[in-house]
Amino acid sequence: MTVLEKFRQGDTRALSRIISFVENREEGYRKLLGRLYADIGGALRIGVTGPPGAGKSTLVSCLIRKFREEGKRVAVVAVDPTSPFSGGALLGDRVRLQDFPDDGNVFFRSMATRGASGGLAASTDNVALLLDAFGFDIVLIETVGVGQVELDVIDTCDTVLVVLVPESGDAVQAMKAGLMEIADVMVVNKSDRPGADNLADDLKYALHLQKRDENAWEVPIMRTQAANNIGIDELFEAVNGHSRFAKENGYFDAHRKEQIRKKLFNILRHRFQRELIETLSGREEVERLIAEILSGRNNPYQVGEDLYDRFVRKNGTDRD
Amino acid sequence: MTVLEKFRQGDTRALSRIISFVENREEGYRKLLGRLYADIGGALRIGVTGPPGAGKSTLVSCLIRKFREEGKRVAVVAVDPTSPFSGGALLGDRVRLQDFPDDGNVFFRSMATRGASGGLAASTDNVALLLDAFGFDIVLIETVGVGQVELDVIDTCDTVLVVLVPESGDAVQAMKAGLMEIADVMVVNKSDRPGADNLADDLKYALHLQKRDENAWEVPIMRTQAANNIGIDELFEAVNGHSRFAKENGYFDAHRKEQIRKKLFNILRHRFQRELIETLSGREEVERLIAEILSGRNNPYQVGEDLYDRFVRKNGTDRD
Secondary structure, rough: OHHHHHHOOOOOOEEEEEHHHHHHHOOOOHHHHHHHHHOOOOOOEEEEEEOOOOOHHHHHHHHHHHHHHHHOOEEEEOOOOOHHHOOOOHHHHHHHHHHHHOOOEEEEEEOOOOOOOOOHHHHHHHHHHHHHHHHHEEEEEEEOOOOOOHHHHOOOOOEEEEEOOOOHOOOOHHHHOOOHOOOEEEEEEOOOEEEEHHHHHHHHHHOOOOOOOOOOOOOOEEOOHHOOOEEEEHHHHHHHHHHHHHHOOOOHHHHHHHHHHHHHHHHHHHHHHHHHHHHOOOOHHHHHHHHHHOOOOOOOOHHHHHHHHHOEEOOOHOOO | OOHHHHHHOOOHHHHHHHHHHHHHOOEEEEEEEEHHHHOOOOEEEEEEEEOOOOOHHHHHHHHHOOOOOOOEEEEEEEOOOOOHHOOHHHHHHHHHHOOOOOOOEEEEEEEOOOOOOHHHHHHHHHHHHHHHHOOEEEEEEEEOOOOOOHHHHOOOOEEEEEEEEEHHHHHHHHHOHHHHHHEEEEEEEOOOOOOOOHHHHHHHHHHHHHHHHHHHOOOOOOEEEEOOOOOHHHHHHHHHHHHHHHOOHHHHHHHHHHHHHHHHHHHHHHEEEHHHHHHHOOOHHHHHHHHHOOOOOOOOHHHHHHHHHHHHOOOHHOOO
């Protein structure tokens, strides 16, 4: 039996192998994704982001339990583009996810890149598609919300939870990080700690300032103590509430359409870059132009324009 | 007088304005860079990287003093793509650079991106070109060495110093981060602290494992206590030594050529992306394709291939 056949029969080892194949962008991975695209059943993607130490992993465990109560199959993708200097604390933390029974209904995959951030969002999206095609109902994408890469990752999700804790500082920091704009549900975790009220108030005010369309989803601020399983039922209802709202009001489809547009953009860009590398390496004419630039007789900006006009031609718009 | 004329007369305020113009990629910034390219006088670019807390800023101050003793004009570009959650400690640390006399011979520019990491390396390179064209002899590029973005930034430098401290952990971490491969000079700073000998030994062993060409530069491991100005003369000599070696052996020109190739790559890619965004937005045909993908009748990988073949055509190789 081929790995693909095993995948289609629900073999999680085959799933893991195919994920690695796609993650490593091995020869033919796009063709494979194209074939599996037909198997996609519309898994819901839920993103969970926030600063280190906010208790995201514990919260994710709580959510898995709720989904399992409803009989849903859940996959978790933990994206951790952390510096090698900060150590592996985040991943160690996630070992708790192994607490769930090994019945194939909860699957965990870590995507720790450690240095190679390029294309991480695209990779995560590909992996989420595989998990969807494999048959998971829910794909939870957990990431440390600290940079553009992580925002891109989380942007592929249908519902986004931003988790903050009183000690993580104020709501202003979250705004600066661009987290307020992407939040569908705000979570104040460890809400028994001092400062929780202030944080919730600040978040409420900051969300108010965002002045969304009055028909838009109103971002709820949920208080939880994930470690004690407090506030999880209400959070779960808020997550489902957003999902229902988005589907009923067309936001869900609109967002997915934009994701497809971005995916096309990335596929085209990636292929262009590959051809560009070929073109810029070893061709005699290019070497001559580089030598001209090095000697100061020409400049890269001018040469770039010239090469572009000759190398790339728009086909569509010129002829429409 | 125009800003450009003031720039050419050595007005640092004009320099700052033009840097912002280029950093923000305002309309016409490439044309301006193309014009200023002729003014480039071959400033040496020295990169200083390492984990937070390694004492890079102090070390940079020491190096500035040495270069000033030789009458060299020095510009510092501090690149700090730090998370908003980690606060502004790094930048605060750099205020010390203001200690130098305000005579236009030492210039400091911070490039804190806080979220928008895309194109940071290209921006840093553009700013370094401006500083070169303005008349600085040395451009010091300081960055926290934690991810691919920072490695790309530092890659534009002619000589790269990697700064570690005993407490920053072992040499293995630095290897994982890709720092060993880019180092031309290794610095063990705070070398009076426990563990300095071990760190130096580990680095020596790790560098040995890299097995470079026997004609290649042998990366020296320098011990410093920057806060007490200890070991700085020796470090300065090592930096100059690498620079001489690279120029005499052709490595300097070879590296600059590769940088120009990368720059051309980035210019072409950037322009392609701009056109791609236009093409993928609002065209009826594209909307139809996206709807097909959303409904499951097609997949993005196939559509991507089709769009590429129609949208982009190689001009050069097909006709050569």
